[in-house]
Amino acid sequence: MSVTTTERRPVRAESRTAALQSFLGRRAPWAPTIAAVVILLILLVGAEAFLRGDFITARNLSALLLDNAYLLVLAVGMTFVILTGGIDLSVGSVMAFTGILGAQLISSGVPVAVAVPVMLAGGAAVGLLIGVLVQYFDVQPFIASLAGLFLARGLAFVVSLSSIKVEDAGILWLQSNRIRLGDWYVTPTGIIALVVVALAAFVLHLTRFGRTVYAIGGSEQSARLMGLDVGRTKVAVYVISGFCGGLAGLMLTAYSGAGYPRNGIGTELDAIAAVVIGGTLLTGGRGYVAGSLIGVMVFGTIKTIISFMGAEQSWMQIIVGALLLLFIVVQRGIVARSEHRR
Amino acid sequence: MPATTPPLAPARDELPPIVEMRGITVRFPGVLALDGVDFFLRPGEVHALMGENGAGKSTLIKALTGVYSIDAGTITIAGEERVFSSTADAQAAGISTVYQEVNLCPNLSVGENIMLGREVRRGGVIDWRATHAEAQKHLRALSLEIDPRSLLSAHPIAIQQVVAISRAMVLESKVLILDEPTSSLDRDEVDRLFAVVRDLRAAGVAILFVSHFIEQVYEISDRITVLRNGALVGEYRVEDLPRDALVTKMIGRELDDLEALSRTAHRQIDRSGVPVLRAEGIGRRGMLEPADLEVYPGEVVGLAGLLGSGRTELVRLLYGADRPDAGHVSVHGEQARITSPRHAIDHRISFSSEDRRAEGIVADLTVAENIVLGIQARRGWTRKIRKSEQDALVNEYIRALDVRPAAPDAVVANLSGGNQQKVLLARWLATAPELLVLDEPTRGIDVGAKADIQRKVSELSARGLAVVFISSELEEVLRLAQRIAVLRDRRKIGEVDSSEIDLDGLIDYLANEGKGDAA
Numbered sequence: 001m002s003v004t005t006t007e008r009r010p011v012r013a014e015s016r017t018a019a020l021q022s023f024l025g026r027r028a029p030w031a032p033t034i035a036a037v038v039i040l041l042i043l044l045v046g047a048e049a050f051l052r053g054d055f056i057t058a059r060n061l062s063a064l065l066l067d068n069a070y071l072l073v074l075a076v077g078m079t080f081v082i083l084t085g086g087i088d089l090s091v092g093s094v095m096a097f098t099g100i101l102g103a104q105l106i107s108s109g110v111p112v113a114v115a116v117p118v119m120l121a122g123g124a125a126v127g128l129l130i131g132v133l134v135q136y137f138d139v140q141p142f143i144a145s146l147a148g149l150f151l152a153r154g155l156a157f158v159v160s161l162s163s164i165k166v167e168d169a170g171i172l173w174l175q176s177n178r179i180r181l182g183d184w185y186v187t188p189t190g191i192i193a194l195v196v197v198a199l200a201a202f203v204l205h206l207t208r209f210g211r212t213v214y215a216i217g218g219s220e221q222s223a224r225l226m227g228l229d230v231g232r233t234k235v236a237v238y239v240i241s242g243f244c245g246g247l248a249g250l251m252l253t254a255y256s257g258a259g260y261p262r263n264g265i266g267t268e269l270d271a272i273a274a275v276v277i278g279g280t281l282l283t284g285g286r287g288y289v290a291g292s293l294i295g296v297m298v299f300g301t302i303k304t305i306i307s308f309m310g311a312e313q314s315w316m317q318i319i320v321g322a323l324l325l326l327f328i329v330v331q332r333g334i335v336a337r338s339e340h341r342r
Numbered sequence: 343m344p345a346t347t348p349p350l351a352p353a354r355d356e357l358p359p360i361v362e363m364r365g366i367t368v369r370f371p372g373v374l375a376l377d378g379v380d381f382f383l384r385p386g387e388v389h390a391l392m393g394e395n396g397a398g399k400s401t402l403i404k405a406l407t408g409v410y411s412i413d414a415g416t417i418t419i420a421g422e423e424r425v426f427s428s429t430a431d432a433q434a435a436g437i438s439t440v441y442q443e444v445n446l447c448p449n450l451s452v453g454e455n456i457m458l459g460r461e462v463r464r465g466g467v468i469d470w471r472a473t474h475a476e477a478q479k480h481l482r483a484l485s486l487e488i489d490p491r492s493l494l495s496a497h498p499i500a501i502q503q504v505v506a507i508s509r510a511m512v513l514e515s516k517v518l519i520l521d522e523p524t525s526s527l528d529r530d531e532v533d534r535l536f537a538v539v540r541d542l543r544a545a546g547v548a549i550l551f552v553s554h555f556i557e558q559v560y561e562i563s564d565r566i567t568v569l570r571n572g573a574l575v576g577e578y579r580v581e582d583l584p585r586d587a588l589v590t591k592m593i594g595r596e597l598d599d600l601e602a603l604s605r606t607a608h609r610q611i612d613r614s615g616v617p618v619l620r621a622e623g624i625g626r627r628g629m630l631e632p633a634d635l636e637v638y639p640g641e642v643v644g645l646a647g648l649l650g651s652g653r654t655e656l657v658r659l660l661y662g663a664d665r666p667d668a669g670h671v672s673v674h675g676e677q678a679r680i681t682s683p684r685h686a687i688d689h690r691i692s693f694s695s696e697d698r699r700a701e702g703i704v705a706d707l708t709v710a711e712n713i714v715l716g717i718q719a720r721r722g723w724t725r726k727i728r729k730s731e732q733d734a735l736v737n738e739y740i741r742a743l744d745v746r747p748a749a750p751d752a753v754v755a756n757l758s759g760g761n762q763q764k765v766l767l768a769r770w771l772a773t774a775p776e777l778l779v780l781d782e783p784t785r786g787i788d789v790g791a792k793a794d795i796q797r798k799v800s801e802l803s804a805r806g807l808a809v810v811f812i813s814s815e816l817e818e819v820l821r822l823a824q825r826i827a828v829l830r831d832r833r834k835i836g837e838v839d840s841s842e843i844d845l846d847g848l849i850d851y852l853a854n855e856g857k858g859d860a861a
Contacts, residue, residue, distance in 0.1 A: 028493060029449070206467045208459070211450075215458055218447030225445045226509070227430035228459055285449035 032279030058183035077244025085284025090148030098249030103259025127242020217284025438510030453477030453490030500531030554650030624669035644823030760791025
């Protein structure tokens with residue numbers, strides 16, 4: 001057989017439209033994420049116009065990352081889980097539990113170098129429990145993580161019923177230190193969140209583990225028949241999500257200067273909303289952490305706009321709800337189309 | 343059409359089998375799925391595994407690939423006795439399977455699907471450029487020039503199947519199992535797939551091919567192994583086994599120990615009037631080529647054909663369970679739009695599915711409840727049926743069909759298959775249909791119940807009910823039907839009058855009609 005490929009093949013895509021199609025065929029999965037970027041831009045520009053130039057400022061945009069860093073970390077963990085086709089409802093409670101646990105430890109004199117790893121490990125442990133329930137006891141992710149939600153919330157109340165102030169300089173530094181560039185600034189929490197995003201993107205796209213996550217979301221049955229390690233990967237995504245919950249607990253403690261057992265009620269839903277708005281399919285297999293970053297920014301922008309307008313925060317929920325509906329319908333359309341093609 | 347495959351070089355026969363399965367026995371609770379079956383697969387051959395549903399084909403494949411464990415027998419791969427505990431195990435030993443529903447990930451790229459788990463990595467980090475280049479190499483080896491970075495779901499099933507084969511080749515498989523790979527392909531796609539299969543055969547890969555399409559089996563295979571009811575019928579070279587011999591071996595001839603039914607088939611049917619149902623050119627792409635069918639009052643029309651020939655597809659289209667994309671239907675001479683079972687029921691057409699567990703019986707309800715269900719659905723949920731009326735109805739049908747135990751309160755799940763089928767039949771009869779469609783009503787039930795059902799069908803048709811009757815047992819079709827529509831490879835190939843044909847004639851028709859000379 002000849003090595004040149006130009007004319008010998010029966011199944012060659014030749015025309016220009018075919019070339020375009022092949023480009024679209026490659027890039028199609030990005031469509032929902034690109035839509036999220038467009039929505040973010042519309043929101044920013046719209047708010048800028050509406051508020052007569054007071055919105056898109058370095059200060060506001062910097063604050064956007066600062067205020068939502070913990071949510072971004074939660075959303076990254078959630079992205080792993082949703083990519084496999086699962087869901088993790090426990091993260092809001094895990095964040096509260098690890099936050100109050102850390103605050104309690106530090107206030108009772110445990111060094112930060114011990115308290116922080118305990119927080120992270122605590123989050124990961126709840127995730128491990130959920131993962132094992134899902135994978136080895138065949139419990140629906142919804143139910144398993146609901147159990148995790150109640151468990152972590154209960155544990156938070158066991159640690160303390162009321163808020164515990166954190167006065168450790170190292171923890172507060174995460175929040176208060178501002179690395180400035182002109183009017184722009186970033187806090188260590190913001191850097192942590194961005195590093196988590198970058199790390200997650202690396203793992204998901206350039207490691208075998210990450211690709212197995214996508215394969216499971218595409219078809220768990222196929223992934224198993226292809227000889228991939230489905231079981232361990234599925235447990236691992238819940239551990240990652242739990243770990244992110246612990247990290248978010250640390251960041252929220254730094255942000256608010258205290259641990260509080262009622263923190264983060266409903267935050268798991270915000271994280272899920274951000275992931276979905278960022279273009280990750282709830283059925284799994286499609287989506288990007290970069291999308292979740294955008295989703296969190298959309299979420300944060302809506303919140304900021306509403307507080308700028310002085311409107312009721314309930315509008316926040318209405319708008320997020322409407323956006324979610326829109327995205328789920330769009331995603332349904334994408335899925336239906338790709339099934340139609342088969 | 344390409345000629346049947348060239349005969350094998352004699353030397354190939356001398357090659358020792360790469361897969362030797364001897365005395366394979368697999369038991370499931372209450373069922374002997376495989377009974378001492380021998381199967382040999384040689385390098386460089388395409389070997390078709392044939393048999394009707396329940397013959398044990400998929401059990402044999404699953405025994406080979408480690409999905410089922412075997413109760414007796416030995417599996418020897420390349421001279422070494424092996425026991426696989428998972429498909430991953432079998433894959434590692436060079437046995438790959440391409441299933442009917444492609445088992446790949448539609449959300450990933452073509453290249454990634456091929457290379458998943460075998461990506462080119464540098465220090466643990468995937469090198470996508472090299473991985474896709476490698477995938478492209480494997481695709482080209484199968485003459486497929488597609489962009490490895492394109493999404494798998496952007497390609498038709500046929501291409502996806504070749505991608506699945508490419509994946510098998512990355513794993514350096516020596517044995518490739520193709521399980522019904524062509525069932526959703528059109529002719530061009532089948533040709534493309536077969537070209538790939540021939541290349542692989544030439545490269546010395548041993549290929550196990552399972553298909554319901556007899557013509558395709560003759561087109562591509564070198565050898566055929568026939569199974570029936572979990573037992574080996576025999577292994578044949580394709581040129582030694584004409585089509586009608588194959589069909590006979592697959593179906594078998596069961597001794598007719600059913601009580602002698604008067605051959606209702608010989609009853610004269612008045613076809614001068616208006617048919618209950620007339621379908622013209624009804625079909626759906628990928629399911630059934632457009633076909634005509636007429637059913638007159640008091641007539642039993644049999645549909646004969648092997649599994650997958652399109653007989654179930656035809657009645658599903660008539661009933662509106664699947665939406666036809668061609669043709670039209672009239673009921674009693676009037677145009678009817680039947681696009682859902684609801685419409686069909688409104689036109690007094692009842693359909694008893696071949697899968698009575700999934701699509702018929704509600705196993706947790708009682709006999710009485712199951713029977714009343716159909717009539718209740720017809721009347722609408724808001725109109726209560728009086729208890730006395732229910733009891734009368736239920737008792738009448740239990741008696742008429744001899745349901746055992748004759749207890750209206752028995753839970754259906756505890757009844758035998760034959761009695762469940764009777765309950766299902768009673769449910770449809772209670773709705774007083776004018777056309778009754780029965781898809782495999784006697785499959786898997788005991789002889790007594792079978793005879794009861796046949797007798798009832800014949801009685802009802804004598805009283806004017808129009809019936810469409812599907813069965814894999816040709817004798818049964820011959821006995822009950824006055825007219826038989828024959829289907830093959832998703833096409834209706836003709837109709838025969840059952841008084842003018844016997845079993846051998848029907849088998850011959852089924853296998854050869856419209857094909858010229860058999861191979």
